[in-house]
Amino acid sequence: MADAREKADEKAELYALDISDVEWLSAPGDTSEERVEIAHLPGGAVAMRNSADPGTVLRYTEAEWRAFVLGARDGEFDLT
Template sequence: MAETGTQAEAEDRNVKARKEREKDELYALDISDVAWQSAPGTEEHEERVEIANLPGGAVAMRSSLDPDTVLRYTEAEWRAFVLGARDGEFDLEPASQDGGTAAE
């Protein structure tokens, strides 16, 4: 039984190391020439989220107000996020009376 636990731990370490390598490679990419996209109907001067497709199905995301801060997601991370968003996992509670969200 201990062998199975050790084997599972080794597999977990291998998966974690692979994911770290993928992230390192993703952040090492030169994305200075990527094409940024935003939701249809948004204007250049409006605050908006922008995304860019990267090699291997990865995605970069930034705010139009802070274009130098770029988050990068592997294909698996982006797919999980999109599916979660479609499922309502990130829906915010209505704002409370004091202007914050109900989760605060």
């Protein structure tokens, strides 16, 4: 129970973080109008948005982002 509460508190703190001045990055050479952008946040967290809708931002803890990246590397999200 405490572990779930700690994770919820971590997410709440992450979403309370002011990200108005972060540097948004996209894939090198991607100049398309609509692309995925990420920003590195304090503590290893990451924010992600669609450049066509920059007001909607998803935020991930360091553990969540690491799990996503490792899953992508392992082919977890590959289309068959």
